[in-house]
Amino acid sequence: MNPTGLSSVLLSHILSGDHILVLSNEILSELARVLRYPRMVASHGRSEAQIYEFTNRLREISAVVPLNPLTFAPIRDEKDIHVMRTALHGDADVICTRDRDFFEPPASGFLASRGIKVLNDIS
Numbered sequence: 001m002n003p004t005g006l007s008s009v010l011l012s013h014i015l016s017g018d019h020i021l022v023l024s025n026e027i028l029s030e031l032a033r034v035l036r037y038p039r040m041v042a043s044h045g046r047s048e049a050q051i052y053e054f055t056n057r058l059r060e061i062s063a064v065v066p067l068n069p070l071t072f073a074p075i076r077d078e079k080d081i082h083v084m085r086t087a088l089h090g091d092a093d094v095i096c097t098r099d100r101d102f103f104e105p106p107a108s109g110f111l112a113s114r115g116i117k118v119l120n121d122i123s
Contacts, residue, residue: 002044010096021062022090026082028055028064065090074106087116094119 002008014021032055034040036048046054065086073084080101087095094117101107102118111118 015061021058022086022092023058023062023064024067024082024086024089025064026067027086028059030082031055031058063090074110076101076104076107080107084111087111088114092116096120 011021013019032051035044035046035051035054067082067085067089069085071085071088073081073088075081075084077099080099083095083097083102084107086092093115095102095111096119098120102111108118
């Protein structure tokens with residue numbers, strides 16, 4: 001939500017090029033939940049209405065894919081399974097994250113075998 005932050009710069013780059021942002025309802029729901037954490041609200045200073053508008057805008061500019069809860073997605077932290085499923089069901093080429101679990105086995109090998117690169121928003 002910081003317009004000059006690395007994530008915002010990355011999002012602008014994705015949207016200005018030949019790229020498609022792939023999301024799922026599960027990711028959008030988690031984003032809205034995390035943005036409501038008291039420490040996050042203290043950091044970004046956005047109101048409930050602004051958080052709603054932000055997540056709704058992401059929904060409008062992305063390809064929102066339905067997830068199959070039976071899709072195999074091996075990763076250490078089960079809370080990250082929906083990210084892997086979103087990439088798989090959305091035929092993503094790249095997952096952009098700073099979460100170390102995506103860079104390590106079993107997720108790293110599984111994603112590589114499916115042609116999905118894992119990058120952070122700095123590389």
